[in-house]
Amino acid sequence: xxxxxxxxxxxxxxxxxxxxxxxxxxxxxxxxxxxxxxxxxxxxxxxxxxxxxxxxxxxxxxxxxxxxxxxxxxxxxxxxxxxxxxxxxxxxxxxxxxxxxxxxxxxxxxxxxxxxxxxxxxxxxxxxxxxxxxxxxxxxxxxxxxxxxxxxxxxxxxxxxxxxxxxxxxxxxxxxxxxxxxxxxxxxxxxxxxxxxxxxxxxxxxxxxxxxxxxxxxxxxxxxxxxxxxxxxxxxxxxxxxxxxxxxxxxxxxxxxxxxxxxxxxxxxxxxxxxxxxxxxxxxxxxxxxxxxxxxxxxxxxxxxxxxxxxxxxxxxxxxxxxxxxxxxxxxxxxxxxxxxxxxxxxxxxxxxxxxxxxxxxxxxxxxxxxxxxxxxxxxxxxxxxxxxxxxxxxxxxxxxxxxxxxxxxxxxxxxxxxxxxxxxxxxxxxxxxxxxxxxxxxxxxxxxxxxxxxxxxxxxxxxxxxxxxxxxxxxxxxxxxxxxxxxxxxx
Numbered sequence: 001x002x003x004x005x006x007x008x009x010x011x012x013x014x015x016x017x018x019x020x021x022x023x024x025x026x027x028x029x030x031x032x033x034x035x036x037x038x039x040x041x042x043x044x045x046x047x048x049x050x051x052x053x054x055x056x057x058x059x060x061x062x063x064x065x066x067x068x069x070x071x072x073x074x075x076x077x078x079x080x081x082x083x084x085x086x087x088x089x090x091x092x093x094x095x096x097x098x099x100x101x102x103x104x105x106x107x108x109x110x111x112x113x114x115x116x117x118x119x120x121x122x123x124x125x126x127x128x129x130x131x132x133x134x135x136x137x138x139x140x141x142x143x144x145x146x147x148x149x150x151x152x153x154x155x156x157x158x159x160x161x162x163x164x165x166x167x168x169x170x171x172x173x174x175x176x177x178x179x180x181x182x183x184x185x186x187x188x189x190x191x192x193x194x195x196x197x198x199x200x201x202x203x204x205x206x207x208x209x210x211x212x213x214x215x216x217x218x219x220x221x222x223x224x225x226x227x228x229x230x231x232x233x234x235x236x237x238x239x240x241x242x243x244x245x246x247x248x249x250x251x252x253x254x255x256x257x258x259x260x261x262x263x264x265x266x267x268x269x270x271x272x273x274x275x276x277x278x279x280x281x282x283x284x285x286x287x288x289x290x291x292x293x294x295x296x297x298x299x300x301x302x303x304x305x306x307x308x309x310x311x312x313x314x315x316x317x318x319x320x321x322x323x324x325x326x327x328x329x330x331x332x333x334x335x336x337x338x339x340x341x342x343x344x345x346x347x348x349x350x351x352x353x354x355x356x357x358x359x360x361x362x363x364x365x366x367x368x369x370x371x372x373x374x375x376x377x378x379x380x381x382x383x384x385x386x387x388x389x390x391x392x393x394x395x396x397x398x399x400x401x402x403x404x405x406x407x408x409x410x411x412x413x414x415x416x417x418x419x420x421x422x423x424x425x426x427x428x429x430x431x432x433x434x435x436x437x438x439x440x441x442x443x444x445x446x447x448x449x450x451x452x453x454x455x456x457x458x459x460x461x462x463x464x465x466x467x468x469x470x471x472x473x474x475x476x477x478x479x480x481x482x483x484x485x486x487x488x489x490x491x492x
Contacts, residue, residue, distance in 0.1 A: 044239055048184055049196045051241045055169040056234060057135040058188045059109045059126055059145075059159075110187035110234030111135065111159065112243060113168040114270060118143075118161040121270050122233030123248055124150040127157050135161055138194055149273030153281070154218055154261060155248055156269040157233075169235060172242030174221060174262035177201055185225040185247055185258070187234030199225030199256070201244075206259060207342050218349075219342045220259035221245045227258035236260040268350040282351040282374035285317015286310055286324065287483065290340045296471045296486060300327075303365035306339045307331040312483030318375035325363065326475045326484040327450060328370070332360035348374055364450070400463075400472075400487045401432020406455040407444060415442035419477045422446040423459045437485045439476065446482075447475035 031039070109126030113119070120135060127133055133145040143161035150157040181201045189195050203222040223236060227247050236245035245260025272279045288308040291297050297309050307329040313319055330338060333347035334357055351357055351374050359370045404423040405411060411424050422444040428434045445453060448462035449472055466472040471488040 045182075045184065045198055048237060048239055048241050049186065052169060052184070052186055052235065052237045052243075053138050053194055053196070054167040055113045056186045056194065057111045057113065057120060057137055058193050059111050059120075059122060059233060060134045060136070061109070061127055061130040062132040062134075063130055108188055108191050108230050109232045110230065110247070112233075112235040112246070113166050114158075114171060114243075115274075116164060116166045116168050118163045118166060119148065119270075119274055120145065120159045120161065121246060121266060122157050122159060123246065124152055124155045124157040126233045127159055128152075133159060135159070136193075149277040149279070151269045151273065151279040154265060154269050154279070156246065156261060156266050156273075156279075158270050158273040169237075169243045170241065171263045171267045172238060172240065172244045174204075174244045174264045177204065177221065177238065177244045177262075179204055182239055183223055183225055183244065184237045185223070185227055185231060185234060186237065187227075187231035187247060189226075189228035189230040191230060195231075197226040199223050202257070204262075205340070205342060218265055218345065219262065220249070221262055223258050223260060224256040225258065226256070231258075265346065265350070280353055281349045281377035282353050283317075283377040284319040284322075284324075284344075284348055284372060284374055285314040285481075286319050287312035288330070288341055288344060291329065292339060296488065299470060300473070301329055301362075303367075304329050304331060304362040306337070307362065308338055308341065308344055310484070313481050315479075315481035317481065319372050320481065322370055322372035324359070324361070324370050324372065326447070326482060327363075327473060329362040330359050331362060334358055335360075349377070400437075401429030401434040402439065402445075403427035403429075404445065404456050404459050417442060417444050417477070419444040419446060421452070421454045422477065423453055423456055433487045437487060439474075439485065440478070443476050443478040445474050445476055447473075449473050450475075 109122060111120040111122035111126070114121045127147055128150055130147065133147070134142055135145050136142045143163060145159040145161045148158040148160045179201050183199060183201055185197045185199070187195060200223065201221060202224050204219070206220045206222045207218070221236065221244065223245070225236065227250050231247045234247050235243040236247055238244050242263075243266075244263050246263070246266050247258060247260045249259040251257040251259070269279045287310070289297060289311050290308050291301060291304070291306060294309075301309065310324055310326055310328045310330065313324060313326065330344065332338060333344065334351075336347050338344045338347055348357065353376045354373055356371055356373055359372060361368050361370050403426050405426050407417070407419060407422050407424045411417075411426075412419070415424055417424065425434075425439060425441050425443050425445065427441060428439055445459060447453065448459060449466050451462050453459045453462055463472060468488065471486045474485045474487065476483050476485055
């Protein structure tokens, strides 16, 4: 082949140049595309671990032995898991390292630096009740920290050290995290500092786990990245090096089921703890039920597939004067879609108390917007109340076991009710659907299937006009406010 002819084949020339520049290695085969891809993924994990580890700290907490029980927070954990935690704390308690007169280590946790001026995010149970907190960086530097603030409901805490120019982690948006994504957990499980484990996001929106709902008023990210005692407060990191969760819980040892507080909530809490030392939750003072969780609600509600139905409005709650009505379907909060109870908590809870919030609502098939100003969630309240109960009436009854009378000023005074129109419940039959729905004498029924009732006759007529087999809704006014109850006849 002549030289000029060869030069007219540029691709061939390029391959020849590559081959000429490649040393000949007898017996060595080129890596397959699959192996090359695996090596690239392996390198990605290494890079993320190297990038994130300098922002992670090991937290050691010391308290007065005679005043602090380091395992008191374990009461809500199942016995089989609690035993293994207690064994870990016993080992730590009997470790002579760093012990002073009349003091005992409370165990070890983890944290992540979120600002260069020394603010560190961790779990509340890691530092709650501490007398002295020491944090240690990967380079060996140690600092004494103080608690900036603790939010017990989310188990998020912020501690502060006297330092500047620190490497800090970026908090990602956990709402954008997808199930199946790779994640990395970094922490100090069983006092093994800077342990890195790799896994996936197994699920999102977990809320019905083994701890009491009133203690954990939010959802969690579930992961199979190995998390153990000592990982608490450490970061769950995505492949972009962003913190998407704060590792908090495990469900059984070596089960591959761990839980992290989503970074969106952690950031909301941390920002307020840094600015004011406490986290104030906003709330609407309503009860809801998700359409997705109730076949009966889906049958009744028209014109919407997803959302949450208003089932109660507290008398003195923020939403009481907003124009929100029972059986309204909330589909979005300030443009963010809501489909579940937890969605509503997440969207409303982080709002500024007193600021105006716009709810996208569907009422009788009509779309509308309702303005409401969330109030501060009282310490003894959850963000929302229960949904409606659906019960079958006792056999042979036509009014679900309820005896009612037209509300008059005299009856209103007798039962101490504030409603001006409706029918007052004067008796509830034992064993009836009315009793099962916790309807009590003195409560006032104002609507039946959204139709106002002003007399006992209108109440009876509305019941007859409804379909008891599909369910009949009652709007009830009681001591706490208004609520929705569904009563149903499942008989043949």
